[in-house]
Amino acid sequence: MSNVVQMAGAAKAEENGLNRLKNLVDSDMDRVNEVILDKMQSNVSLIPQLANHLIAAGGKRLRPLLTLASARMCGYAGDRHQNLAACVEFIHTATLLHDDVVDESDLRRGNVTANAVWGNQASVLVGDFLFSRAFQLMTADGSLEVLDILSGASAIIAEGEVLQLMTSNDTETTEDSYLDVVSAKTAALFAAACRVGGVVADAEKSKTDALESYGRNLGIAFQLVDDALDYASRDSVLGKTVGDDFREGKITLPIILAFRRGTDEERVFWRRCLEELEQTDEDLPRALELMEKHKTIETTLERARHYAERANDALAIFPESDLRDALMAAATFSVDRAY
Amino acid sequence: MSNVVQMAGAAKAEENGLNRLKNLVDSDMDRVNEVILDKMQSNVSLIPQLANHLIAAGGKRLRPLLTLASARMCGYAGDRHQNLAACVEFIHTATLLHDDVVDESDLRRGNVTANAVWGNQASVLVGDFLFSRAFQLMTADGSLEVLDILSGASAIIAEGEVLQLMTSNDTETTEDSYLDVVSAKTAALFAAACRVGGVVADAEKSKTDALESYGRNLGIAFQLVDDALDYASRDSVLGKTVGDDFREGKITLPIILAFRRGTDEERVFWRRCLEELEQTDEDLPRALELMEKHKTIETTLERARHYAERANDALAIFPESDLRDALMAAATFSVDRAY
Numbered sequence: 001m002s003n004v005v006q007m008a009g010a011a012k013a014e015e016n017g018l019n020r021l022k023n024l025v026d027s028d029m030d031r032v033n034e035v036i037l038d039k040m041q042s043n044v045s046l047i048p049q050l051a052n053h054l055i056a057a058g059g060k061r062l063r064p065l066l067t068l069a070s071a072r073m074c075g076y077a078g079d080r081h082q083n084l085a086a087c088v089e090f091i092h093t094a095t096l097l098h099d100d101v102v103d104e105s106d107l108r109r110g111n112v113t114a115n116a117v118w119g120n121q122a123s124v125l126v127g128d129f130l131f132s133r134a135f136q137l138m139t140a141d142g143s144l145e146v147l148d149i150l151s152g153a154s155a156i157i158a159e160g161e162v163l164q165l166m167t168s169n170d171t172e173t174t175e176d177s178y179l180d181v182v183s184a185k186t187a188a189l190f191a192a193a194c195r196v197g198g199v200v201a202d203a204e205k206s207k208t209d210a211l212e213s214y215g216r217n218l219g220i221a222f223q224l225v226d227d228a229l230d231y232a233s234r235d236s237v238l239g240k241t242v243g244d245d246f247r248e249g250k251i252t253l254p255i256i257l258a259f260r261r262g263t264d265e266e267r268v269f270w271r272r273c274l275e276e277l278e279q280t281d282e283d284l285p286r287a288l289e290l291m292e293k294h295k296t297i298e299t300t301l302e303r304a305r306h307y308a309e310r311a312n313d314a315l316a317i318f319p320e321s322d323l324r325d326a327l328m329a330a331a332t333f334s335v336d337r338a339y
Numbered sequence: 340m341s342n343v344v345q346m347a348g349a350a351k352a353e354e355n356g357l358n359r360l361k362n363l364v365d366s367d368m369d370r371v372n373e374v375i376l377d378k379m380q381s382n383v384s385l386i387p388q389l390a391n392h393l394i395a396a397g398g399k400r401l402r403p404l405l406t407l408a409s410a411r412m413c414g415y416a417g418d419r420h421q422n423l424a425a426c427v428e429f430i431h432t433a434t435l436l437h438d439d440v441v442d443e444s445d446l447r448r449g450n451v452t453a454n455a456v457w458g459n460q461a462s463v464l465v466g467d468f469l470f471s472r473a474f475q476l477m478t479a480d481g482s483l484e485v486l487d488i489l490s491g492a493s494a495i496i497a498e499g500e501v502l503q504l505m506t507s508n509d510t511e512t513t514e515d516s517y518l519d520v521v522s523a524k525t526a527a528l529f530a531a532a533c534r535v536g537g538v539v540a541d542a543e544k545s546k547t548d549a550l551e552s553y554g555r556n557l558g559i560a561f562q563l564v565d566d567a568l569d570y571a572s573r574d575s576v577l578g579k580t581v582g583d584d585f586r587e588g589k590i591t592l593p594i595i596l597a598f599r600r601g602t603d604e605e606r607v608f609w610r611r612c613l614e615e616l617e618q619t620d621e622d623l624p625r626a627l628e629l630m631e632k633h634k635t636i637e638t639t640l641e642r643a644r645h646y647a648e649r650a651n652d653a654l655a656i657f658p659e660s661d662l663r664d665a666l667m668a669a670a671t672f673s674v675d676r677a678y
Contacts, residue, residue, distance in 0.1 A: 044502045098463050101440070121504055124437050124463055128470070129497035135474055135490035139483055147486065151474035158468035159383045165460055166385050 017333020018060060021326040025068040028082055032064050035086040039133050050126045054093050062222075063193045064089045066327075070197025070211050073323040081200045083137050084146060088193045090134035091150065095157055095189075097127035145199050153192035160184025169249040169277070171259050171270050178256055182223045183216070190219030210314045217311035218331050224304035225338045227252035228297050231288060232338070243284045249274040253303065257296035258287075266290055301338050308335045356672020357399060360665040364407040367421055371403050374425040378472050389465045393432050401561075402532045403428045405666075409536025409550050412662040420539045422476050423485060427532045429473035430489065434496055434528075436466035484538050492531035499523025508588040508616070510598050510609050517595055521562045522555070529558030549653045556650035557670050563643035564677045566591035567636050570627060571677070582623045588613040592642065596635035597626075605629055640677050647674045 022029065040051040064085035071081035101120045131154070138147050164181045167173050194215030198208035230245045231254050245252055251274065259270045272278050273287065291297055311331040318324045361368065379390040403424035410420035440459045470493070477486050503520045506512050533554030537547035569584045570593055584591055590613065598609045612618050612626065630636055650670040657663045 042498055042501075044498045044505065046501050046505050047498065095467075098467060101459065101463055120440065120459065122501065124440055125497050125500045125504065128434075128437060129494055129501065131467075131470065132490055132494035132497055135486070136494060139486040139490050142483055144478055144481055144483075147474070147478040151471055151478050155468055155471035155475060158464050158471055159381055159386065161464045162381075162385050162461065162468065163383045165464065166383065 017330050017336065018062070018065070021065055021069055021323075021330050024323055024326055025065065025072060028068045028072070028079075028085070029061065029065065031079070031082045032061070032068070032085045032089070035083055035137075036089060039086065039090070039137060040130065042129070046122060047126055047129055050097075050122055051093070051130060054096060055089070061089060063092050063189060066190065066193040066215060066218075067197045069323050069327055070194045070215075071201045072197075073318060073321060073327065074198050074201035074203040074207060074211075076197075076201035078200075080141055080143075081197060083141055084196050084200060085193075087134040087137045087150060088189065088196065090130045090137070091154060091157075092189060094127040094131040094134070095161075095185075097123045097130070099161070143199065146196050149192045149195055149199065153188045156184045156188040160186075160188065167251065169275050170251060171255070171267070171274055173251045173256055175253065175256055178251065178253055179220070182220055186223040187216045187219030190222070191216035206317065210317050213314035214311045214327065214331070217307045217314065218334060221304040221307035221311065221331065222334050224253060224300055224307065225335055228254060228300040228304070228338055230254075231291060232297055243287070246273070246284055246287055247279065249277050253300045254291050254296045255287075257299055258291050258294050261294040261296070262290060301335060304335045304338075308332060356669050356675065357401070357404070360404055360408055360662075360669050363662055363665055364404065364411060367407045367411070367418075367424070368400065368404065370418070370421045371400070371407065371424045371428070374422055374476075375428060378425065378429070378476060379469065381468070385461060386465055386468055389436075389461055390432070390469060393435060394428070400428060402431050402528060405529065405532040405554060405557075406536045408662050408666055409533045409554075410540045411536075412657060412660060412666065413537050413540035413542040413546060413550075415536075415540035417539075419480055419482075420536060422480055423535050423539060424532075426473040426476045426489060427528065427535065429469045429476070430493060430496075431528060433466040433470040433473070434500075434524075436462045436469070438500070482538065485535050488531045488534055488538065492527045495523045495527040499525075499527065506590065508614050509590060510594070510606070510613055512590045512595055514592065514595055517590065517592055518559070521559055525562040526555045526558030529561070530555035545656065549656050552653035553650045553666065553670070556646045556653065557673060560643040560646040560650065560670065561673050563592060563639055563646065564674055567593060567639040567643070567677055569593075570630060571636055582626070585612070585623055585626055586618065588616050592639045593630050593635045594626075596638055597630050597633050600633040600635070601629060640674060643674045643677075647671060 036055055040055060041048050067085040067088050068081055101123050134150070135147075138150060160181050160183070164185060167177060167181065191212045192215070194211040195208050198211040203211075227245065230252065231242060233242065244250075246255075255270065255274065259267055262270065269283075269286065269290075273283050308331040312328045315324055315328055375394055379394060380387050406424040406427050407420055440462050473489070474486075477489060499520050499522070503524060506516060506520065530551045531554070533550040534547050537550040542550075566584065569591065570581060572581065583589075585594075594609065594613065598606060601609065608622075608625065608629070612622050647670045651667045654663055654667055
């Protein structure tokens, strides 16, 4: 599997790409972490316990990072963007918690999922709590425009997740329909995170639009690479087991392309494995072979590169600055992490 | 079972008590229903399908009714309260959807639960969608005070549900701790629904405080009666099967009191049935007998009456009006429905 070899340097590349951005908003991010720890407290002890499992365990904090960097790039000198970045992370964490219930997955960021430890019930309710907290924080901030952006994004994320549920295990899913799901469930929050940064800085519309476009395209690129890595990463890179998506019958782009480019006999194989979920130990290796044969991981990464480039072209209207360059580098690295 | 006989007239009494209130805000409620149907639409067909199952199926619309009546009682002549009443119903519906996942119950308002038909996953996600829609509607309305009230209530509801989860199946639960759960998971939204009505009418603080107090106490009374009816109603009244709570090991006031007032031998019985969930066909009749012996349904209803009376005393600062009288009658009937 040449892809597996190619992707060995993934973690390192991404680390580099994001660290540049992180360093530029370092003290902001410290404050975001404080807000997160402070606002997830509750007298009901299971709430901070479970939230801590996900939030304090880390993760890349990619979305709040985008809010911070977007605001600073627009010349913002205040500190409202710190609370709003925490809101973005809370919304993200809430969707992860609810996603874990949905996916019945066992690993998330290399850790056992919260619902595997505390049960579906706690995951749903603590997700609701974090979601409510996010809206309390936004309300305290007082910007109706920010509330509009993030409540709209939240509704779109939920729609995207439901759409994904409706099309799950359907090998006939088109690339367009897959992109609709990705745009809603992943890219909408990336777009909102960036736009909010511009709005808090009171940037003109052409700039908040550009930030939203950067975020949306970056989000799509990011999800495409994630879906490729599911078939090509090593466990240590992504904290996931290779082929998780396959075992669950998730229809992602590497599969969609393999199904479309495949022979009739191959399609019978895909249908059995992904629609009927009848799988033996030999099926994942066979699936990887077919994806290699039709170069669908490569195509998925090419598609991702297309969106990363669009993201960076959207940013090009901003004057040159360390932050702009770091945001662009982050988009490039979001794809490069797969090589 | 004399309680069962007593409670035969329940549905009728409640109908009467609420109809008086409903008639006074009839055209407002028509508009609320339109907003609800309009705002639960989505291109993702499963969303309106599932939302319709819960929302259009009816239910009492008690919470939006409180918002409408509170606003009108405070002399409000506009129409913002209609959208906000729809928000309140959306938040309530979202918590019901998430509750059904949590409780794994089969019946809700006499219908099969959404999650029994479409699965837990859809219930979680459509709940998230409705919750987001509620915040979009509030944002469009533009009152930060309303956003503060309802985002705060949402966080408290989630905390209450988690607290309930943590104390579930614990026969040592105190009445105080049970009331903490009820205050959070049920009464907080009743309180918020009423307060929002006053806020939209720009009522003075003493009045919005009074409305909140009315709502909170009514909510507690309402939940206490619900918990009593679980052991005493006939299926046709509540759309639930007698003893659902018992079979799930839910620790409600009729149980808490029976455990505390019981003999050592009775406590062994309660522990086996509710903590270890080891139950035979003879256990529910035995439980009903013990509740009858210790008069715990009666006490639960007495406690409920106490809160209904507090609710009405809170409203007493308002000048006499048809709406005030109807709100008071609704509180009285919330308890009377059990007789």
